[in-house]
Amino acid sequence: MKIIQISDTHLTGDDRLLFGSSPGQRLAAAIDSIRRDHADAAFCLFTGDLAEGAEVAAYRRLADLAATLPMPCHFLPGNHDARGLFRQVLGGGRAYADGFEQQAVDTRFGRFLLLDTLRSGSASGELCAQRIAWLDRQLAQARPDLRFWLVMHHPPLPVGIPSMDQYALAEADQLWECIAPYRDRIRHILFGHVHRAIGGSWHGIPFSCTKSTNHQVALDLRSRGVDVPGGHEAPGFAVILIDADNVVVHHHEFLATGPAFLL
Numbered sequence: 164m165k166i167i168q169i170s171d172t173h174l175t176g177d178d179r180l181l182f183g184s185s186p187g188q189r190l191a192a193a194i195d196s197i198r199r200d201h202a203d204a205a206f207c208l209f210t211g212d213l214a215e216g217a218e219v220a221a222y223r224r225l226a227d228l229a230a231t232l233p234m235p236c237h238f239l240p241g242n243h244d245a246r247g248l249f250r251q252v253l254g255g256g257r258a259y260a261d262g263f264e265q266q267a268v269d270t271r272f273g274r275f276l277l278l279d280t281l282r283s284g285s286a287s288g289e290l291c292a293q294r295i296a297w298l299d300r301q302l303a304q305a306r307p308d309l310r311f312w313l314v315m316h317h318p319p320l321p322v323g324i325p326s327m328d329q330y331a332l333a334e335a336d337q338l339w340e341c342i343a344p345y346r347d348r349i350r351h352i353l354f355g356h357v358h359r360a361i362g363g364s365w366h367g368i369p370f371s372c373t374k375s376t377n378h379q380v381a382l383d384l385r386s387r388g389v390d391v392p393g394g395h396e397a398p399g400f401a402v403i404l405i406d407a408d409n410v411v412v413h414h415h416e417f418l419a420t421g422p423a424f425l426l
């Protein structure tokens with residue numbers, strides 16, 4: 164099974180430039196790449212920061228672009244998103260878990276649990292008691308051989324970039340307490356927020372973060388101010404290959420140009 168992760172599209176309502184590049188044009192280029200080379204993907208996960216600000220036109224632009232993909236798309240909010248607009252445009256009339264954008268997506272390789280870590284008015288992530296309780300029910304009520312994937316915007320661990328680590332998930336300990344009894348059944352955690360291609364493990368559970376489709380966070384391991392150092396490293400999305408035994412995460416830099424050659 165192949166799935167796609169797109170993150171941190173930061174669309175603007177009038178497609179004005181953001182840090183010198185067009186979020187809409189870049190997402191359109193990413194979608195062209197997916198349509199061309201990955202039309203066989205089972206679904207596409209959008210892991211938050213879909214719009215830069217609370218502009219309904221930005222969400223409509225995203226909905227229009229996503230509708231050109233041949234596979235289903237699932238959306239999660241990030242700290243830049245406005246829950247009301249997100250729901251109005253991307254909700255599809257679905258009923259939400261306890262008022263949050265959480266949902267379970269079943270596949271032949273397990274259940275993807277999409278967690279809503281948006282805390283309105285904050286750049287940091289939040290998983291309140293209600294959201295943790297939903298996750299706990301999903302884990303506890305599943306048949307004992309079912310395996311899980313966690314998908315969220317905010318990372319549950321510091322990634323070593325202090326300017327971003329200050330805006331990580333605040334309730335990481337509570338999340339771990341909830342999932343620890345099931346840790347052997349959790350195959351992977353996918354998140355965004357950090358605008359970089361990162362892989363590793365958290366309490367032994369593999370994780371990956373993919374790039375923004377627009378602008379990137381610098382690999383600055385020292386700066387500790389409230390502002391986040393950024394840069395225009397190549398944008399990307401993740402192509403994730405899954406079978407019964409393996410998970411492989413490719414980060415594709417979809418704007419790369421230049422001659423192709425055989426080596």
Ligand SMILES: [Fe+2]
Binds near residue numbers: 243357358
């Ligand atoms: Fe972001």
